[in-house]
Every structure is written in structure tokens, then in C-alpha cells.
Amino acid sequence: MTNALNTYGFDGTTGKSNYGGRRTHIIQLLRDTREPLTVSEVAADAGVHINTARFHLESLVDAGLAERRQQPRSTPGRPKVLYVGILPNQTHERAQGFRLLAETLTFSFASMCERPVRTLHEIGMAWGVRLAALGTAENLSERDALNAVIAKLDALWYAPEILVADSRSRLTNLHGERPTELHGYDFAMRDKQRAIVLNHAPFGRTKDTHTVSVGALNAGMINGMLHQFNASIRVDTFFQIYGKDHGVARLLSVDVDMWVPELKVEVLGQ
Incomplete structure (x- = not known):
């Protein structure tokens, strides 16, 4: 059986999520920066030790997602090592063009649907099933299935993490810490x-009607992967934080044979 944590993401990343989204943060930093960065600059921006930053950067080089260069010098001394992302710079006009195209197609389709939440949830589920079928065994324990979903989402830039509610309905991590x-x-x-928290949910800052539609699409993708992995949990409500990139997919244990998708999408903080 293929180990759930040894899967590959759809975009070619390792998909491993056991770094709390740090590697995704560093990938995004390299992707969005025009100039090559030093290890110390990456460490400062990501808030990690310089050795941790170097470990992640070298791993990205090995995965083909970053390139190592030497800083040109006109004076004697050892040149600094610089890192640059391989993926397109998101501030570049061509990358922005693809984002505009994605937004236009998604929102135009949603506006033509009689029941956009239900329809986009179904589309997301179909896509989630496809993602889950890429290189991952289907018969997994619930824990491995959830880890596999997190790995796929991490590979797709969502910077996900699993949080648990305490007795006061506050979300905390395994150390009891609450994300600010x-x-x-x-x-x-x-x-x-x-709950699965998406720290980088796409189109999270769009206006209300579109935010709800994209929330349904994200939730459907998660549910499609959970379905493909035969897990007995599903997203029943997706919360999008208004004006931010954070989305929260609340998980519920279900009888998969009797489960009928009745997703709710709520926008909080308006």
C-alpha cells in the first residue's frame, strides 16, 4: 500500500504537510519575489531559524521548485548563496492574466447556475475525486485519509492545517494554541x-456572492477526496473569513451510505 504521506501533489510538489505550512509559505515567498533571496532573508520573512530555512530551500531545489544561484561579487570573499522560485512570479502580467481568467470563468459559471452552491460543490467533489486518485491508495484509515487530504491541499498552495475545537468552540492546534x-x-x-483550516483559500477577498460560490467549490474538493479515500467524515459547513484568505471547513462524522450533500457556506466578519 502507498503511504498516505508519501504522495505527490498535482502540481509536482511533495505534498507533505508536516511542516505546518512553512514550506508552502517559503514557496509563495520565492514565487512572489522578483529578486533572488538569501537564506537569512527567507528565515526572517518566514519566522524560522536560518537552518530550518536552509533545509526547506534545499528541499525545494531538490524538488525542482527553486533554483540555487551565487551572488555576483566584485570584491574578494565567498559569495552568498541566493534562491529563486521556478514557478511564475504572481506579480507578472501573464500570471495575473491566468488569475483573471480563473476568476472570470468561476464567477461567470456561478452566476448562470440556479443553485450555485450545490452545483459548485458537486463540481468540486468531482475534481476532488480526481485529485485523490493521483498516486494515493484508496483504502486508508481515517487518520491517514485526513492526512492525505491535507497533503494534497498543501501541494495546491492552500497552506492547510487540522484544528480541533475546545469546550468553548474555539479552534486550537495540537498544542492548545489558537491562531490569531x-x-x-x-x-x-x-x-x-x-476542522480543516485553509490559510490561503483562493479568491478569499472577493465580494460576498462570489466568496460563497468559491467556498462551495473548496468544500466540494475536500469532500471528493474524503469520498475517494472512503473516510467517514465530510465537510458540512464552510466558513470564509470576510476580507481575508482564511477559510474553515468544519468536519462532521457521517454514515457514508446515507449521507446526502447539504453543504452550507457562511461568510463571517462582515
């Missing part, structure tokens, strides 16, 4: 109920 970005929001969760 989620303070003050009510996700109506029971004690020990889990």
Missing part, C-alpha cells in the same frame, strides 16, 4: 470536533 487570525469568530463546533 481566527480569534473572535464562532464556528459553532462541539468539543473535540475537527
Whole structure:
């Protein structure tokens, strides 16, 4: 059986999510920066030790997602090592053009649907099934299935993490820490109920009607992967934080034979 944590993401990244989204952060930093960066610059921006930054940068070079260069010098001394991302710079006109095209197609399609949330959820599920079928075994334990979903989302730039609700419905990580970005929001969760938090949900800053549609698409993708992995959990509500890139997919244990998709999408913080 293929180990769930040894899968490859659809875009060619390793998809491993056991670094708390740091590697995704560093990939995005390299992607969005025009000039090559030093290890110390990356460490400072990502908030990690310089050795941790070097480890991630070298791993990205090995994966073909970054390139190592030497800083030109006109004076004696050892040149600094610089790193630059291989993926297109998102500030470049061509990259922005692809983003515009994606937004236009998604929002135009949603506006033509009689029930956009239901329709985009179904489309997302179909895509999630396809993603889950790429290089990952289907018969996984629930824990491995959830880890595999996180790995796929991490490879697709969502910077995901699994959080658990405490007795006051506040989301915390395994160390009991609460993300500051989620303070003050009510996700109506029971004690020990889990959620997948997307720290970089696409189109999160769009206007209300489009935000709901994209939330349904994201939730459907997660549910499609969970379905393909035969997991007995599903996203029942997707919360998008208004004006931010953070989305929260609330998970619920279900009877998969009786489960009927009835997704809710809520925009918080308006």
C-alpha cells in the first residue's frame, strides 16, 4: 500500500504537510519575489531559524521548485548563496492574466447556475475525486485519509492545517494554541470536533456572492477526496473569513451510505 504521506501533489510538489505550512509559505515567498533571496532573508520573512530555512530551500531545489544561484561579487570573499522560485512570479502580467481568467470563468459559471452552491460543490467533489486518485491508495484509515487530504491541499498552495475545537468552540492546534487570525469568530463546533483550516483559500477577498460560490467549490474538493479515500467524515459547513484568505471547513462524522450533500457556506466578519 502507498503511504498516505508519501504522495505527490498535482502540481509536482511533495505534498507533505508536516511542516505546518512553512514550506508552502517559503514557496509563495520565492514565487512572489522578483529578486533572488538569501537564506537569512527567507528565515526572517518566514519566522524560522536560518537552518530550518536552509533545509526547506534545499528541499525545494531538490524538488525542482527553486533554483540555487551565487551572488555576483566584485570584491574578494565567498559569495552568498541566493534562491529563486521556478514557478511564475504572481506579480507578472501573464500570471495575473491566468488569475483573471480563473476568476472570470468561476464567477461567470456561478452566476448562470440556479443553485450555485450545490452545483459548485458537486463540481468540486468531482475534481476532488480526481485529485485523490493521483498516486494515493484508496483504502486508508481515517487518520491517514485526513492526512492525505491535507497533503494534497498543501501541494495546491492552500497552506492547510487540522484544528480541533475546545469546550468553548474555539479552534486550537495540537498544542492548545489558537491562531490569531481566527480569534473572535464562532464556528459553532462541539468539543473535540475537527476542522480543516485553509490559510490561503483562493479568491478569499472577493465580494460576498462570489466568496460563497468559491467556498462551495473548496468544500466540494475536500469532500471528493474524503469520498475517494472512503473516510467517514465530510465537510458540512464552510466558513470564509470576510476580507481575508482564511477559510474553515468544519468536519462532521457521517454514515457514508446515507449521507446526502447539504453543504452550507457562511461568510463571517462582515
